[in-house]
Amino acid sequence: MTQAEFGKRVGLTGGAISLYEKGNAPPSDKLASIARELGVTVDELLVGETFSQEPIQTLAGSAKSARPNIAELYTQVPFLSIRAQAGLPQIDYNDGVMNWVEETYPVFLPLVPINEKHLVIEIQGDSMEPEIKSGAVVLGQAITKDDIKYESGGVYAIIYGNNRFVVKRIKTNDLMTTGSLILWSDNEKYGQIVVPASELHCMWKITHKVNEHVR
Numbered sequence: 001m002t003q004a005e006f007g008k009r010v011g012l013t014g015g016a017i018s019l020y021e022k023g024n025a026p027p028s029d030k031l032a033s034i035a036r037e038l039g040v041t042v043d044e045l046l047v048g049e050t051f052s053q054e055p056i057q058t059l060a061g062s063a064k065s066a067r068p069n070i071a072e073l074y075t076q077v078p079f080l081s082i083r084a085q086a087g088l089p090q091i092d093y094n095d096g097v098m099n100w101v102e103e104t105y106p107v108f109l110p111l112v113p114i115n116e117k118h119l120v121i122e123i124q125g126d127s128m129e130p131e132i133k134s135g136a137v138v139l140g141q142a143i144t145k146d147d148i149k150y151e152s153g154g155v156y157a158i159i160y161g162n163n164r165f166v167v168k169r170i171k172t173n174d175l176m177t178t179g180s181l182i183l184w185s186d187n188e189k190y191g192q193i194v195v196p197a198s199e200l201h202c203m204w205k206i207t208h209k210v211n212e213h214v215r
Contacts, residue, residue, distance in 0.1 A: 009037050028074075028108035029211045032137070042074065042106045075114040077139070079105035081122040082165055107139060107210055117142040119204050121157050121167065127185040128155065128167055137211040138167070140204025148203050149175040155206040158183065161199045167206065168193065 003021070004014030010033040012026075020026045026034055035045045078101035105120040123136045132138065132155065140157045152173040159165050168183035175181050175197050183193040 006037065010034050029209075031108075032106065032211060073110060074106040074108050076104040077107050077114060077118050077120045079103045079120045079122070080165070082124040082167065083122075105137065105210070109139070109208060109210075112139075112208065119157070120210060121204070121206075123167055127187050127190040128169075129187050131155065131186045132167070132206075132209070133212055135212070136209060138206045139208040139210050140206050143203045143205055145200075145202070148181075148200060149173060149197075151203065151205065156183075157204040157206060158195070159201040159203075160195045163201075166193065 002014065003017040007014045007017045010030055012030060016026075020034075031042050031045060035042045038045065080101060080103075101119075107114060107118075107120060119140045119142065121138050121140055123132050123138060124134055126134050138157075143151055143156075150173065152170045155167065155169050157165070157167045166183065169186060170181065171184055173181065179197050181195045181197065181200065183195060185191060
């Protein structure tokens, strides 16, 4: 496979692939795609000899610098795809703590404190375009059940009803007045979904894009 062919598969140019082969570290949002195409895990990719150029961190109170293991800068976060909703178990979601999720995704956001309330979600479909493209991977932070009634003005991942898992926008929150929540698609052809309060299981506010395919 040529560098250009490989680059096309992962959303990069052949020139960029050439630089990585010479030792430059690839961008964090492309690591998962590169690892998948090479048939390795992200950890294996990062600790291998191919990408040896690791970021230099200056130690406080010292003129010396250190090259840490770059894999340690990534946090493994529970990972769900919109496609997986048919397989979600009937359980108490415990305010969005998904400790039953087996698959994880590496997230490089050193300035964001990642904890058990976070979830990485792979978007499938074009209902949230142009803001979020199909195939994008986003990070969500869990909203407690008591706080759901106050959330609006952003994009959210919601599990409701018979384990329906969607990513939609909340424009206004009418739970306290009408007893239901209206979920909007950014793509106008998909319209809206009205969900009664009794059917809301858990919710995450989408805070970051972790990876988005180039089209």
